[in-house]
Amino acid sequence: MSGNDVVIRVCKVTDFPCKVNTKFAYIRTNQFVVNGKSLYFNGFNAYWLMCMASDPSTRTKVAHAFQEASRLGMNIVRTWAFSDGGNKPLQTSPGSYNEDMFKGLDFVVLQAKKYELHIIFSLVNNWDDFGGKKQYVQWARDHGGQYLNNDDEFFSNVVVREYYKNHVKSVLTRQNSITGVAYKDDPTIFAWELINEPRCESDLSGKTLEEWIVEMAAEIKSIDKNHLVECGLEGFYGESMPDKKQNNPGFEVGTDFISNNRINDIDFATIHIYPDQWVSGDKEAQAKFAKKWIKSHIEDCNSVLRKPLLITEFGKSSRSKGYTVKQRDEYFRNIFNTAYQSAKSGGSCSGTMFWQVLAKGMENWGDSYQVVLENNPSTNAVISQQSQKISSIDSPMKTQLLVNRKKIIINFMKIIILGVIISLVFILQGIYETSNIKNLILKN
Secondary structure, eight states: OOGGGEEEEEOTTTOSEEEEETTSOEEETTEEEETTEEOOEEEEEOTTHHHHHTSTTTTHHHHHHHHHHHHTTOOEEEEESOOBSSSSOSEEETTEEOHHHHHHHHHHHHHHHHTTOEEEEEOOBSSSTTSHHHHHHHHHHHHSOOOOOSGGGGTTOHHHHHHHHHHHHHHHTOBOTTTOOBGGGOTTEEEEESOBSOOOTTOTTSHHHHHHHHHHHHHHHHHOSSSEEEOOOOOOOOTTSGGGGGGSSSOOOSOOHHHHHHSTTOOOEEEEEOHHHHOOSOHHHHHHHHHHHHHHHHHHIIIIIOSOEEEEEEOOOTTSTTOOHHHHHHHHHHHHHHHHHHHHTTOSEEEEEESOBOOTTOGGGOOSOOBOGGGOHHHHHHHHHHHHHHHTOOOHHHHHHHHHHHHHHHHHHHHHHHHHHHHHHHHHHHHHHHHHHHHHHHHO
């Protein structure tokens, strides 16, 4: 590592100087920074990447999806670094891995680097798809001799927590079979997500989940000092600031957006937006909720958390009443614009990732939210426009640098002018004194 790769900055929590590898993203107040420049995102979700990449006959779909995304100016992708048990597992049983699937993940990282896409890797699912916490709990029953009553014991059971920690270590220390670089040392990876959409409805106080987040975020940081970490939250408010629960869509899920994201080892906040699933009523009511949901979380990240915010999932279901592609485009445009306005003004919202991109020929993988980029020119235009807008944002640091440079130039000019004035005074004084001497001589 060269000396140019490391800078000294102030740690966001301790206020003591610490070394930062500038190849990796870090946080400065509520902004993402890479190589000294603020970073803004326009991206997408594609949960299926590892599965497709693990099969040589289908891995071209990964490369093609990345190529299309890059063509539209997108710069980040969120995907799964898990598949626990079941069909095409990455982790076949606790601590045992399918090397073909891991090689698929290696290929995903390689292609992301090629097309200049950052990656957020999620490490486990809250839901049953691809195993999730349900599979971990079942493993603890089958292999660990544990008598567990429900899936929420994923967060509290000692054996299950060790299974999860082992998976974290296996992924973070994985040496890419193609590049030879360990995941924890690869700047293509932007951040680790603890869990996709965590919920612990058996403890609505949020304490059970919070204790788990504290432990697991610290575990990641103990292995990987380079990458950022986020919880994977949808954004539901909890008991730490009860007044804010009025922003929830009428129910709670055992998370607390404020207290969960205040944890020192959590670097930035996330929200998901699904008013078509969460809110009853017409599309106007759902649009109103989405707008309020984003606004409240941006404000909280600006003033309460003082951390960046990413909108890591949103979409428009084709099953929605009266759905049209035009409606979806308008929905995307509104969310994009809110994020852009926040970023442009130096606010906390630094980007968005819609759910989800599918490659052509993958329609059977769809969930009604999919966007096949080649088949949706109007949506592509909306995405491309957002990419152009966020790439044009002046970094607050760049703006401050220009301001400082302007101040330096102004101060320098003041010094020059003052010097000229002083010189003129001396010259005039000299002329005056010379004139007086001449007058004295003439009088004599």
